Amino acid sequence: MGVDESSRRTFELLANETRLGIISALGEASGEGGYATLAFSELQEATGVEDNGHFNYHLQELVGEFVEDREDGYALTLAGIRAYQAIVTRQSKTSVRIDPFDLGGECDSCGGDREAWYKNGRAYLACKSCGEREIRYPVSSTQIDPEEPESVLDALDARLRRDYHSMFNGLCPYCTGPVVTSIQQSSGHWEETDMRSGELLVHAACKECGWFLYANLAAALRSKEPVQEFYLHRGVDLWAEHVMTTEIDWIVDSMDRDPVRVCGHFNCGGDRLDVEVDENFGVIDYTVREEDG
Ligand SMILES: [Zn+2]
Ligand SMILES: [Zn+2]
Structure with a gap:
């Protein structure tokens, strides 16, 4: 995938401390109810830039792509929200170990x-x-x-x-x-x-x-409906356990390569669920066998 002129310009727009500050200020002002809209003066104060001309120049650079100029003030566009998320992710990548x-x-x-x-x-x-x-x-x-x-x-x-x-x-x-x-x-x-x-x-x-x-x-099969149903009907909450545990019993019965077919089963309370998946991880067949059936 080539990088076009407009992508380059987008990243250049972000390569500036004041502009990142504006995006951060709008993001930080946002509460649980939604993303904030700040008046020019509020946004300037939150960004902490004293020079009006300097602040306005950078704000206008962002308008359109990252910031929306609304009647009641300035707000992040969808791209602005994405940029804010990237800033937050980056800042939280501290030395936690x-x-x-x-x-x-x-x-x-x-x-x-x-x-x-x-x-x-x-x-x-x-x-x-x-x-x-x-x-x-x-x-x-x-x-x-x-x-x-x-x-x-x-x-x-x-x-x-x-x-x-x-x-x-x-x-x-x-x-x-x-x-x-x-x-x-x-x-x-x-x-x-x-x-x-x-x-x-x-x-x-x-x-x-x-x-x-x-x-x-x-673990992946737990996201498939027949498996969720099978356990649910037997009173087992698949989500009560960590998804990466391997306690849920899945046994592979057969495997074919051409075409790819994997058959296996889950056991629960004496009942059994046979599942067959294809190469794209689509469930192509399943059967529930009850113990006394
Ligand atoms: Zn993707
Ligand atoms: Zn080992």
């Missing part, structure tokens, strides 16, 4: 102890003994309490739920672009994430911004 702590459970590969940590804006889950990684995913540090290491797990869970739900339903949570999903086992993809190999994963990628994620098939 959580050292590895015990996670409980056993490594699927070697039976060793698992651990979790948080570094450079990402949460990690891995095996202490063999080093195999289960998850590496960005989580905002504003969701994490450095005094409570376990808060990483809740923050990661909240982020994964949102992203799984959105991505596996075809909508990128970051740019709202279309998402394509596929089932993968190829080892070529593991290096990007260091995730464990030999396991079936669902890969989801946004066609617009390139955001991608890999999820373990059992």
Whole structure:
């Protein structure tokens, strides 16, 4: 994808302290009810620029693209809100860091102890003994309490739920672009994430911004309706547990490569749900088998 003249101009517009200050001031003035509209003088005061001419020059540069000039004052446009979100994300990327702590459970590969940590804006889950990684995913540090290491797990869970739900339903949570999903086992993809190999994963990628994620098939299937229904009718709340846990029992029964078909089942209270998915992670068939049926 080439970068055109107007994209360059957009980024140049932002490369100025006063203009970023104006966007921040409008963002910060916004409350829970919506985004703020500030009168010229209010906005100038909030931005902290004393020189009228200087302030007005930069404000007018933003008008149109990032700031809307309304009858009652100035407000952020959608692009302005996006820019403000980028500023906030960047500012919150402080030095929050959580050292590895015990996670409980056993490594699927070697039976060793698992651990979790948080570094450079990402949460990690891995095996202490063999080093195999289960998850590496960005989580905002504003969701994490450095005094409570376990808060990483809740923050990661909240982020994964949102992203799984959105991505596996075809909508990128970051740019709202279309998402394509596929089932993968190829080892070529593991290096990007260091995730464990030999396991079936669902890969989801946004066609617009390139955001991608890999999820373990059992965890990804929880975003599918037949699976949610099956558990719901048996009194199990799939969301009561962290989405990255592997406690939900999914057993792969068969796998075909051409075309790709994966059949497996969930067990719950003696009942069984057979699910068949295709290469694009579409559920093509499912059957509920009751214990006494
Ligand atoms: Zn291990
Ligand atoms: Zn996207």
